[in-house]
Amino acid sequence: MKQFAAEVLANEPVAEGYFEMRFAWPQATPPLPGQFISVKSFGTTDLVLRRPFAVADYGSEVAAIIFQKKGPATAMLAGLRAGDSIDVIGPLGNTFPDPGERRPVLVGGGVGLGPILYFGNWLADRGKRPLVVLGFRCSALVPDLAARCRFRAVVCTDDGSEGETGTVIDYLRALPGDELSGSTVYACGPERMMAGCHALAGDRSIDCWVSMEQVMGCGVGACLGCAIPIVEGGGYARVCTEGPVFPSRTVKWTSP
Amino acid sequence: MDLTVKVGRTVLPNPVGVASGTFGYGSEYERLIDLDRVGALFTKAVTIEFRPGNQVPRIVETSSGMLNSIGLANVGVERFIAEKLPFLSTLSCAVFANVAGSSVDEYIEVVERLDPHRLSGYEINLSCPNVKEGCIAFGTSPAQVERLTAAVRARTGAPLVVKLTPNVTDITEIARAAEAGGADAVTCINTVLGMVIDVKTKRTILPGGTGGLSGPGILPIGLAATYRVARAVGIPVFGVGGIMDADGAIQYLLAGASAVQLGTANFADPSTCGRVLDGIVRYMDENGLERVSDFGRFID
Numbered sequence: 001m002k003q004f005a006a007e008v009l010a011n012e013p014v015a016e017g018y019f020e021m022r023f024a025w026p027q028a029t030p031p032l033p034g035q036f037i038s039v040k041s042f043g044t045t046d047l048v049l050r051r052p053f054a055v056a057d058y059g060s061e062v063a064a065i066i067f068q069k070k071g072p073a074t075a076m077l078a079g080l081r082a083g084d085s086i087d088v089i090g091p092l093g094n095t096f097p098d099p100g101e102r103r104p105v106l107v108g109g110g111v112g113l114g115p116i117l118y119f120g121n122w123l124a125d126r127g128k129r130p131l132v133v134l135g136f137r138c139s140a141l142v143p144d145l146a147a148r149c150r151f152r153a154v155v156c157t158d159d160g161s162e163g164e165t166g167t168v169i170d171y172l173r174a175l176p177g178d179e180l181s182g183s184t185v186y187a188c189g190p191e192r193m194m195a196g197c198h199a200l201a202g203d204r205s206i207d208c209w210v211s212m213e214q215v216m217g218c219g220v221g222a223c224l225g226c227a228i229p230i231v232e233g234g235g236y237a238r239v240c241t242e243g244p245v246f247p248s249r250t251v252k253w254t255s256p
Numbered sequence: 257m258d259l260t261v262k263v264g265r266t267v268l269p270n271p272v273g274v275a276s277g278t279f280g281y282g283s284e285y286e287r288l289i290d291l292d293r294v295g296a297l298f299t300k301a302v303t304i305e306f307r308p309g310n311q312v313p314r315i316v317e318t319s320s321g322m323l324n325s326i327g328l329a330n331v332g333v334e335r336f337i338a339e340k341l342p343f344l345s346t347l348s349c350a351v352f353a354n355v356a357g358s359s360v361d362e363y364i365e366v367v368e369r370l371d372p373h374r375l376s377g378y379e380i381n382l383s384c385p386n387v388k389e390g391c392i393a394f395g396t397s398p399a400q401v402e403r404l405t406a407a408v409r410a411r412t413g414a415p416l417v418v419k420l421t422p423n424v425t426d427i428t429e430i431a432r433a434a435e436a437g438g439a440d441a442v443t444c445i446n447t448v449l450g451m452v453i454d455v456k457t458k459r460t461i462l463p464g465g466t467g468g469l470s471g472p473g474i475l476p477i478g479l480a481a482t483y484r485v486a487r488a489v490g491i492p493v494f495g496v497g498g499i500m501d502a503d504g505a506i507q508y509l510l511a512g513a514s515a516v517q518l519g520t521a522n523f524a525d526p527s528t529c530g531r532v533l534d535g536i537v538r539y540m541d542e543n544g545l546e547r548v549s550d551f552g553r554f555i556d
Contacts, residue, residue, distance in 0.1 A: 001287050003526060040524060045472040045500055048524050049317050087525070089288065215315045217324065218523045220288065222280030224300075224329045225315040235308040236329070 001092060001220065002027050008084045009062060011077075014143035015136075017069050018111075019078050020056065023086060025063040030091070031055040033119035034211060034245045037065070037090030038219040039077065047073050050089065052216050054188065054244070056114030057121070057148070066114035066143075092219055093244045096209060102184045104128060107168050107197050109135035109189030115211055116188050117148055124150040131183070135168035135193060169196035180204050186245075187211070191254070198248035208248040214239040228252075257540055258547040259533075261295070261515045263492055264415030264440035266376040268350045268515060270295035271548045272505065272533045275443075275496055275519035276354035276379060276419070277301065277326065281340040282347060288526045293533055296350040298379050298443075298517060299340070302370070303355075304362050306332035311463040316452050321471025321498070322520060323450050325462045328356050328381075333369045341373055350376035352417060360407050367412050377414045380405065380439075382430075383421030383446040395421040395446075398433035405437025417494065419443040420485070427481050428488035441492040443517065444485045445478045448497075471520040472498045479511050483555075486512025500528065502535020509536070509551035 006023040014020045031037065038050035051073050057064035069078040080086065096119050104123055108116030113134060123130045132153040136142050139161035145153050155163030156171050164171050168189075172180070181204065187197040188211035201208030217225035221241035229252035230237045237243060237250075259270040273296035279285060282297050291297075309329025316323045331339065336353070344351045353370055355378050357363040367378055382395035382404065394400045405418055418434035420427055422445040431442050447468025452461045460466075478497020486493045495513030498520070499505050505516045521528040545551065 003288050046320050047317065048320065048322055048471045048500075048520055049315075050524065089526070215313050215317075217315050217322070218278070218280075218284070218526075220280075220284045220526075222284040222300075223278060223315075223324070223523060224309055224326050225324060227309060227312050227314060227329070229312065234306065236312070 001090065003089045005085050006088045008080050008082055008086060010082055011080050014066065016140040018066060018143065019069060020064055020066045021077065022062055022064045025058065025061050031058050031063055032091065032095040033122045034096035034115055035091040035093050036244060037088050037092060039086050039088055041086040042073055042076050049217065050219055052219055054115035054211065056118050058118065068111050089219060093240055096186050096245055099184045103182055104130040105180060105183045105185045106130050106132045107185060107187040109168060109193045112189030112211065119186060120149060120151045133168045133171055135189065168193060169200060172200055180206060195253045198253060201248060209245050210248045210251060211244045212239050212246055212251065216240055257537065261492065261548050263417065264377060266350050266415045268295045269348065270533055271509065271515035271536065272529050273298060273494060273515055273517040274522055274529060275517040276381065278519040278522045281344060283343045285526055289530060292348045293530050294349040295515060296352060297347065298352045298354050300330050301328045301354045301356040301381050302330055302333050302336045302366055303328060303357055304333055304365050313461065316461045318452060318469065320473035321469050323452055323462060323467035323469050325464050325467035333366050337369065337373060352377045352379045354379040354381050356381040360404050363404060363408055364411055367408055371412050371414065375414065377417060379417040379419050379443060380408060381419050383419050395430065396424050398429045401430050402433040402437040405434050405439050409438030415440040417441040417443055419446055421446045422477060422481055423449045428484050431485040431489050435489045435491050439491060441494060442485060442489065443494040443496055444482045445497050448474050448477055472500050474498045475504055479507055482508055482513050483511040499532065500524065502532045502539065505532045505536060506539055509548065510555055512552055514548065
């Protein structure tokens with residue numbers, strides 16, 4: 001983990017409200033799939049906190065994040081151009097564990113897309129053939145996956161405007177019974193989606209890993225602000241340090 | 257130029273400290289900054305037992321600040337000694353354990369357990385706004401503050417710093433009570449009580465309703481409190497609240513603080529404390545100040 005100034009190399013919209021920023025990674029430790037960075041480059045004391053973003057790609061000393069333009073901080077990030085600089089701390093947090101001999105099933109949705117793309121490519125580069133299922137509300141939110149994926153992805157949209165109709169959970173539930181046996185599920189996206197993956201994995205007796213999100217203070221384990229409730233130990237775990245990737249069975253789910 | 261600051265028997269190498277709750281137990285920042293440049297490290301609060309902390313979310317950003325409600329989450333004094341002290345004892349800066357409890361006996365017990373380990377001193381946390389029982393009740397009554405400070409004072413010769421809450425009618429009364437109880441210094445201020453409501457859900461964002469406001473928005477509040485407290489007591493004052501750069505720290509020193517602590521700035525940019533120290537040195541050089549106490553000469 002280091003703090004460094006990174007040059008923005010490209011910053012383009014990739015879907016309605018979503019941007020992909022590519023930036024130089026001038027340090028020895030590369031970010032691994034599941035890890036995140038914290039960014040500050042807002043040029044104002046009005047926004048005091050850094051913002052965490054999961055790494056969406058890395059290669060040849062260039063990293064990428066995919067973010068949703070949502071509030072004033074991400075609006076400022078969306079306004080950055082090639083040649084601008086961002087203040088980065090990273091890589092932070094743990095990684096998606098290696099599936100070993102088990103078949104990786106990757107499930108992503110919304111802003112959870114980035115880390116799933118990175119992990120999918122990472123696995124594909126190592127000769128694995130992950131089943132990747134990506135969920136979106138509608139076609140306008142689907143980025144150009146062919147340009148980003150070195151694997152085949154199944155796209156699901158809630159309104160059926162692209163790919164399969166329905167949620168990723170609907171799709172996975174409809175798969176033949178033995179399709180998921182011997183798999184490990186990795187999920188990143190809205191809590192409802194991850195809770196759905198957890199329930200599905202429980203039904204099929206397979207492992208499920210989820211990448212959790214929480215408002216963060218320091219991002220390095222000092223402030224205990226980004227806690228999430230867990231079912232064991234002290235009752236809480238820090239997303240920034242014990243996570244962001246957790247075994248789904250340790251998370252105290254609030255969604256149905 | 258002499259950058260040292262004396263608090264009781266402890267000598268801080270420089271006046272730039274890092275505030276309790278914003279710097280963990282030090283090791284979290286080891287790989288990010290040069291810890292040898294920190295003047296004083298105030299640990300995450302230590303209580304007698306492990307505390308899991310409050311419900312989540314625990315943080316919400318505000319305009320020019322943030323609200324937190326961590327709830328004194330900490331590993332408890334035994335694990336602090338076993339797991340955190342070995343690293344802390346390698347540091348060249350002063351290390352103060354921030355001590356919290358829900359009764360006078362609990363504060364005393366934590367201090368007695370820690371005392372053989374020869375820390376630089378203790379910061380008595382009388383002012384956490386985020387726990388229902390305990391320290392806020394101590395922190396708002398001058399008589400209680402004096403009683404608790406005196407009780408801890410009787411058990412240890414190590415420097416005692418009492419951390420004051422701004423959420424009182426007259427903070428100088430509390431500061432005087434801490435001094436009367438035998439404190440070697442006061443920290444001024446802890447977070448300011450605040451609340452944020454999500455108008456969509458019609459609920460407070462923090463499950464407990466209120467939290468502690470910190471960040472650049474509270475700098476004028478901390479500064480005024482420091483100015484008043486420095487004139488009410490004869491012991492050193494750690495100025496805290498909203499310092500994001502050298503200018504903010506220098507304002508506190510000019511207001512009468514003997515040293516400062518950075519809090520939220522550590523989250524925004526961990527390198528802030530090094531830059532603040534550089535800025536203080538440059539300012540002293542440009543203004544012909546020989547020692548940190550010289551800052552106090554300018555404002556009556």
